[in-house]
Amino acid sequence: MPLEIQIGDIIDTKKPHPCGNNRFEVLRIGMDFRIKCIKCEKQIWISRANLEKRIRKIERQGTLLKPEDIKK
Template identity: 60%
Template sequence: MPMDLKLGDIIQVKKNHPCGSNQFEIMRTGMDFRIRCLGCDKQVWIPRVKLEKRIKKIVERKEK
């Protein structure tokens, strides 16, 4: 069953981005996710399966 991830959630991943940050904001959901690095504002497209394996924890949830 897929994780309950929503637009605007802030997640922490296991491996750091090259800029040194490990926190990302979810910009788009679906089969592929678009996430934005909070350190350098770089946006990355990643498949749901890969993202769910890399998530360490959900730091902040956006209530809608």
């Protein structure tokens, strides 16, 4: 089952962006996701499968969620 990720969520990833940051904002959802690095504001397109493997935690409107808590 896919994770329930919403636009505006802040995602912490296991692997950092080349700028050194590992926090991203979700801008677009679907089969491919568009995420934006919080530090350098670079936008990245990534497939759902790759993104779900790399997620460490998700912050939704100030609430911290772990991937196992948000499975559909």
